[in-house]
Amino acid sequence: RRIGYALVGLGHLTLEELLPAFGQCKKSKPVALVSGSPEKMRKVAQQYGIKPENCYSYQTYDQLKDNPEVQAIYIVLPNSMHAEYTIRGAQAGKHILCEKPMANSSAECQAMIDACQKANRKLMVAYRIQYEPFNRHARTLLRDKKFGETKFIEAFNCQSSANPQHWRHKKALAGGGALPDIGLYCLNTIRFLLGEEPTEVFAYQYSTPGNPLFKEVEELMSWQMRFPSGVVANCATHYNTHESRRYRVLCERGWLNMDPAFSYTGQQLKTSRAEGKLGKKEDIEMEHKNQFATEIDHFSECILKDLEPFTPGQEGLQDHRIMEAIYQSAKENRPVKLPAVARKDAFR
Numbered sequence: 001r002r003i004g005y006a007l008v009g010l011g012h013l014t015l016e017e018l019l020p021a022f023g024q025c026k027k028s029k030p031v032a033l034v035s036g037s038p039e040k041m042r043k044v045a046q047q048y049g050i051k052p053e054n055c056y057s058y059q060t061y062d063q064l065k066d067n068p069e070v071q072a073i074y075i076v077l078p079n080s081m082h083a084e085y086t087i088r089g090a091q092a093g094k095h096i097l098c099e100k101p102m103a104n105s106s107a108e109c110q111a112m113i114d115a116c117q118k119a120n121r122k123l124m125v126a127y128r129i130q131y132e133p134f135n136r137h138a139r140t141l142l143r144d145k146k147f148g149e150t151k152f153i154e155a156f157n158c159q160s161s162a163n164p165q166h167w168r169h170k171k172a173l174a175g176g177g178a179l180p181d182i183g184l185y186c187l188n189t190i191r192f193l194l195g196e197e198p199t200e201v202f203a204y205q206y207s208t209p210g211n212p213l214f215k216e217v218e219e220l221m222s223w224q225m226r227f228p229s230g231v232v233a234n235c236a237t238h239y240n241t242h243e244s245r246r247y248r249v250l251c252e253r254g255w256l257n258m259d260p261a262f263s264y265t266g267q268q269l270k271t272s273r274a275e276g277k278l279g280k281k282e283d284i285e286m287e288h289k290n291q292f293a294t295e296i297d298h299f300s301e302c303i304l305k306d307l308e309p310f311t312p313g314q315e316g317l318q319d320h321r322i323m324e325a326i327y328q329s330a331k332e333n334r335p336v337k338l339p340a341v342a343r344k345d346a347f348r
């Protein structure tokens with residue numbers, strides 16, 4: 001049995017990645033669309049064999065409640081719209097898979113969690129990296145202490161952008177700049193790799209004066225996170241550099257390098273084990289899988305078997321709490337402490 005999805009928002013991610021990825025899913029199928037552009041929706045529906053009566057506008061979205069073909073809604077809208085469409089979707093009786101960043105604030109995340117709980121519906125944040133085989137393998141190597149204790153991590157997720165009119169450059173729609181959009185991958189993946197929550201952050205923020213791209217949102221965020229085990233992570237995200245999406249983890253008796261780490265495809269994992277003078281280097285070979293398909297199928301499996309998703313709403317809420325501390329640190333130019341939080345992710 002396949003779970004039927006309604007996709008909300010027909011932008012870059014839906015058209016270029018998600019709809020094609022459903023072709024590789026084993027437990028999920030697209031059965032409905034929600035868009036503000038009827039003409040575009042008609043074409044996309046035809047292309048993917050979606051019935052005309054399963055095409056909705058933002059105004060008729062709530063009528064999804066009367067459509068038994070739809071069990072789950074995948075929200076792929078600008079960040080500021082995630083909370084509203086999650087809450088309305090849960091009230092329509094559907095399970096919600098929501099794109100990252102989960103929302104524009106931790107308060108919105110909490111409201112989304114509460115609405116899904118109240119409606120007894122599942123909520124998952126689409127953290128694709130946590131369903132990607134190379135990143136999962138890196139986590140296993142670290143958790144199994146293959147190179148001894150983890151000591152230090154460096155991570156970047158940087159790219160360039162050109163259109164100041166795009167919603168990503170409007171604070172009200174995006175919530176922030178490089179940090180919630182792409183820096184979030186460093187933050188979220190490091191928490192996933194370590195299985196720990198940071199207790200302190202310290203950050204610098206910068207935007208080139210006069211550049212219209214960064215009138216409302218930050219160009220650079222550079223930050224450190226301190227973890228209870230003593231690990232320190234050095235992270236940076238930038239909206240105005242050549243693409244760089246990597247991390248390196250330094251351990252007592254080896255290191256692990258993922259480059260690219262956060263891209264849609266092509267992850268490469270190299271390791272070095274302390275052995276001899278130069279260390280024993282290894283390129284990890286394993287099968288690449290479509291991370292969007294593995295992520296969507298994971299949510300379907302949770303619905304089919306009534307399981308808690310691996311990246312539930314609480315995972316997004318925690319990231320937003322940390323991002324709020326990062327912004328506060330950059331603004332006040334001082335380290336900001338975070339409350340101790342136990343991580344409850346089962347190692348699966």
Ligand code: NAD
Nearest residue numbers: 009010011012013014076077078079099100101126128167
């Ligand atoms: P996009 O701009 O390409 O698409 C956004 C869609 O929302 C468009 O179809 C647009 O018409 C629609 N929309 C509805 N109301 C709008 C409004 N008021 N202003 C602007 N657009 C409006 O964006 P995208 O790159 O597809 O991103 C959508 C979501 O997916 C974002 O939350 C983003 O962070 C996330 N995303 C995730 C990944 C990933 O790898 N997981 C990659 C890209 C984007």
